[in-house]
Amino acid sequence: MSAVIRIGLVDDQALFRAGIRMVLDSQPDLQVVGEASDGREGIEMVRATEPDLVLMDVRMPVMDGLAATAEILRHPVPPRVVVLTTFDLDEAAARAIQGGASGFLLKDSEPEFLLSAVRTVHAGSAVIAASATRELFAHIAEAGSTEPVPAAFAGLTEREREIFALAAAGLSNAEIAEREFLSEATVKTHISRILTKLALRDRVQLVVFAYRHGLV
Structure with missing residues (x-):
């Protein structure tokens, strides 16, 4: 249980x-x-x-x-x-x-x-x-001016940036998996790594990060 x-x-x-x-x-x-x-x-x-x-x-x-x-x-x-x-x-x-x-x-x-x-x-x-x-x-996004993109974002791999953009657009793990021809488990792993690299707590914080730094 x-x-x-x-x-x-x-x-x-x-x-x-x-x-x-x-x-x-x-x-x-x-x-x-x-x-x-x-x-x-x-x-x-x-x-x-x-x-x-x-x-x-x-x-x-x-x-x-x-x-x-x-x-x-x-x-x-x-x-x-x-x-x-x-x-x-x-x-x-x-x-x-x-x-x-x-x-x-x-x-x-x-x-x-x-x-x-x-x-x-x-x-x-x-x-x-x-x-x-x-x-x-x-x-x-309208609450204030766009902030500079933190250096940590440069540490994302090309694939992680692709996943980041889709997650920031509001797609679920299942939708990202279908679009990128990946398993949901692989997408979940990518999301976890992205959150760790950017010191973000969850997907909501990821979307806030994207809007705050003009990445969407």
């Missing part, structure tokens, strides 16, 4: 947390290990329970989700953070992605999508509300 994914919930609405907890705890591979009603409590909860993943509301009293996410991601071994938002394209969610969050979900997402998203992020990928993906990254 696979290890149980430990999850922390941070949201100021107790009823919403209760509903999310019921959905997550109904699964044998998922367990809610802590809850918090604001960002400051969320930081303490993460320290006390050490979850694998945190579902973080963006707008809360005392400390908002952006500040809490930034603090949590400074931990020596931080959990992955997925921010929760009410709006399709939320500037706060975009800022959270730029700050290191592994994606965002709409609060009205279907339970099945929530469960899939939690497992996907825990496995090392990233999730973004599908309807907002292109708009989100366009927003990031």
Whole structure:
């Protein structure tokens, strides 16, 4: 049996947390290990329970989700953070992605999508509300001037640059494999090497990197 994914919930609405907890705890591979009603409590909860993943509301009293996410991601071994938002394209969610969050979900997402998203992020990928993906990254690109491409990018092989460009365009591993006549396992290996060379956490950070440095 696979290890149980430990999850922390941070949201100021107790009823919403209760509903999310019921959905997550109904699964044998998922367990809610802590809850918090604001960002400051969320930081303490993460320290006390050490979850694998945190579902973080963006707008809360005392400390908002952006500040809490930034603090949590400074931990020596931080959990992955997925921010929760009410709006399709939320500037706060975009800022959270730029700050290191592994994606965002709409609060009205279907339970099945929530469960899939939690497992996907825990496995090392990233999730973004599908309807907002292109708009989100366009927003990031418009947020500031293009930065110089870091020297580390020159360390990618020609094949890795090809894979990078396709991943930055939003293609899945399966789609890249089909286009490049590779196995999905080989694509996954290339993506892993690219992330390591560029010191990026996941595919969302890869896309942010591409937009920020004018590579798409």
